Amino acid sequence: MSNEIQKFQDPGLPEHVHRKTDVDPKAADRAERQVAILFVLSALSTFLAIYAYIFIKDDIFFFLPIMGSTNAHQLFLGLGMAFSLLFIGLGMAHWAKNLMPDTEVIAERHEFRSPDEDREDFVRTVKEQAGAAGLGRRSLIKRTLGLALGVSALTPIVLLRDLGPLPGKELEKTSWKTGTRLVTDPGDRPIRPEDLEVGAVAQVLPELESGKVRHLYDIAKDAVLLIRLRPSEFQLNPERLSWTHDGIIAFSKICSHMGCAVALYEQQTKHLLCPCHQSTFDVTRAAKVIFGPSARPLPQLAITVDAEGYLVAQQPFNEPVGPSYWERSS
């Protein structure tokens, strides 16, 4: 009882079954008319698109179920274009299916492998030519050519050097300096501690020095979130506690994971959540990571008030803000 005794035989290609359109001239005519109608519908749809482009104003809206309030210009232009294309396609397919021959044909495959003598011939030719060129003997040429080719690839790499400056200490620096005022973003207004109730937050940036403009690359490192809690809620070491002022604590808003803006502050739980990858930080414990992929707390900005009673930075950030990088030391 071996499996190999006799397999089921291949009965061969089934006989061609005639379609209605093959045997009934009326059906064929009908199919022809259907194809023609599809093509005409396509042409009409093109006219709809052109009509919509020229005559339907782009400030007409109407209500459609599911889609809601819809722009007529956009919809009819799009539908006209869509149907003009769809009907051409459907027409061609209908034509191919019903009126073109549908007898399956068989083509033979040929082995890709070259006959043995051709292969040998090829090898011989290569050897002869290589021998004539001295590839086998003149190894000095081969090696120096390899060297030259390898080295020549360096030029394009060197040429890319001027794509940008070297990072230097750029990633460590922000615009925050000792005494820099915290101003609202947007609005650029300085903030007094009494401006914030308990439970309040404020998005802040460093005050611009006169004559300077704020670039996006500044915001990408400078953005800070200011949060006011009850001072009793903090669980900070004395140094970090001295960086707060009257229950107000400031963290870099640039996520220590991948640099998104971490600004989702939950007032009741005192948690900060990054919407990109869901790292969760506990504000009361100096933004300790309590969930998600971030490995480091958010850098804390030491704040105090100046002579006029406005919130200022005590000192610059004591660590680089934003995502990690190789040269970062902790």
Next chain:
Amino acid sequence: MEKMNSRIKKLSRYRRHRFAGPALLVVALITMGTTFQVASALPNSSKMETTPKSTLIEEGKRIYNFGCSTCHGLNLEGGGIAPALIGVGAASVDFQVGTGRMPMADMSQQAMRKQPIYNEEETAALAAYVASLAPGPDIINEAQLTYERDGNTAEGGELFRTNCAMCHNFAGQGGALTQGKYAPTLMGVDAKYIYEAMITGPQSMPVFSDKTITPQEKLSIIKWVKAAENEPNLGGAALGRVGPVTEGLLVWTLGLGLLIGIAVWLTMKAK
């Protein structure tokens, strides 16, 4: 230039358009059957009070003792399951009770917006009672909500993206917070309640002080939210305005599904 002007006209026109109502907000994710829905029934804005203040406070106290004190304590001192209400102000009561969040239906993570249980007069009485015991932010009245006149949509958009979008999403559709909490959608929310939420910081939401976001700026935010709410679908079905997730679902279901369906028809033998 002429075109631009006509555009501005166009945009101001559709804001008044009669179809641009809450119905617009019901957006169905066609093929998944997931429906993003917002409650459309909202309490009407409160009318001017005529009842004398002291009786109002008395009435409020009665309602409070009957409906709220079990959790929040007889003297607003709070308890194990509910926060103290000392100093939360009338605005907070108006927001929590007026939007139906309080009293809570069950002990879930977060109080949901629902059909309010107390009517306007009862809400006003409760607010007056709570405010009478300790001062706090006042209810926002209609006269303060001059966002149509004093707000600036574009400025509101900037403020919204900096201060609100991280929780409520770029189009005010809401989003997820930790542990099942969420920022609710802002669509269909009364301007008054948006304002009150900003100054009282209900539940997970922080407070946005009048010094860091000025009252005028708050009006701008409201104006932008209303503009987003009333903005018709400029490019077709909005797919919930939640970004690429629903777009990806649609391309696999409707897009590729339709094409595979047609391909099956195309390669089927004709009869």
Next chain:
Amino acid sequence: MKKAELIGGNVASYVDDRTGAAKWLRKNLTKVFPDHWSFMLGEIVLYSFIILLLSGTFLTFWFDPSQREVVYEGSYEPLQDIKMSAAYASTLHISFDVRGGLLMRQIHHWAALLFMAGMIAHLMRVFFTGAFRKPREANWLIGVGLVTLGIVEGFLGYSLPDDLLSGTGIRIAEAIIQALPVVGSYLAFFAFGGAFPGEAFIPRIYTVHVLLLPGAFLALITIHLMLVWYQKHTQYPGPGRTEKNVVGYPLMPVYMAKAGGFFFIVFGVTALLGAVASINPIWLYGPYNPGQISAGSQPDFYMGWLDGLVRMAPPIESYIFGYTISWNILIPGLIIPGILFTLMALYPFIESWMTGDKEEHHLLDRPRNNPNRTAIGAMSLSFVLVTLINGGNDIIATSFDLTINQIMWFSRIGVIVIPPLVFVITKRICLSLQRADREKVLHGRETGRLVMLPHGEFVEIHEELTPAQKFTLTQHEQPRALILPATDANGVLNPQGIKGKIRARFSQAHVEQVPAPTESEAKALEGGHH
């Protein structure tokens, strides 16, 4: 008619006199293409690519790839007088001040999603049917290359408008570059022309997006198609279909009409999506600002699984001698995708090594008839699906009343537990299906009709399969396990070593099959029954 023929003849002989094309064309116009819906998936991709070229060209007429700051003064009122990049402003211009511009933008984006979805579906078809086997390994490699480039190209396109969502995506890409050991911060500064976001990145990726990568696509797609042409298409098994032939319709006219028609259908469906469904409404996102973010910031679906992996990564960084290695970025962002894509690319060679199969294959496998491969495919898909779900965990959480923490933990555990489970289950399902096939061949198809025999017994009528059906269900080869030589010619024990043992083990797993019934068996059964 006569005149047209004459002109046509003249043109044809003009061309043939100079190229000798007639002979080649005649041969190829009758080239045979097998017909099956799953063979159209690749066409969806090809046509989406053409649509992308056409709609993309339209967009370049107005798009200004510059991060120079401008003040918006177009017709979208909610952004009036806002400072933004020229790239974003010009995208708004295309959307609102160019008639049909928004439609073309949406067609372009939908076509891009369809391009990727079609590629993945095509890849799955090729994988599960074993179409990548000898002699088509090179085309599989090109295909894997195209998927990889497609992900990059799609991401760059998503980044170009410089809206809040795309800027967030670039920010994350920058963080991945920056996390590379030793060279990270240098590469980031070179790519961005200085500190993030700078003003150089969008103009640079624009050139890559519209010139470099489309050129690479064009070249790879051309080779891909030429190989399909030259090696002839594979076909599903069935009566009359053998390893030595290809059964189908000739290129001219049937296949030309169907393929040509399908191009219009794909374009039409894309345009339909562009007309009725909004995609990437950049005007709602606002211009990019590194201090802003939206809840639910996700990439497009073909990157979503990577984002999901990054989200679920454990919070691990190493600090060694004052240097930082961010495992939480490197592992999910580079190492795991790198391993996955390498394994995918090498799979044809791995399978051939495991099974010892060095034969040419032109007949496709029915997925059930290769349980091991099907299970490997399903396992890989389940891995990607779990990570994809985690990539949308915030949207899923709010839509289905779950918490992001639950979904995250489900994914963290699921990504390890679910794929092996799926492997086992899929393999069992395949074997059950084989068993069902065997039953059908030997005992006929269950019709559900019951009859009462004269002596009162009820039996279900089984309808015998046609010879064609029987052949289709039994034609597949019965693989045999590799036999590990215990000693070699010199009497050395286990000459292939541990490698040989592993290989034998794989081979054993691979041959686990329900034997296909044979005609002899059927005959024996018949004799016994009656």
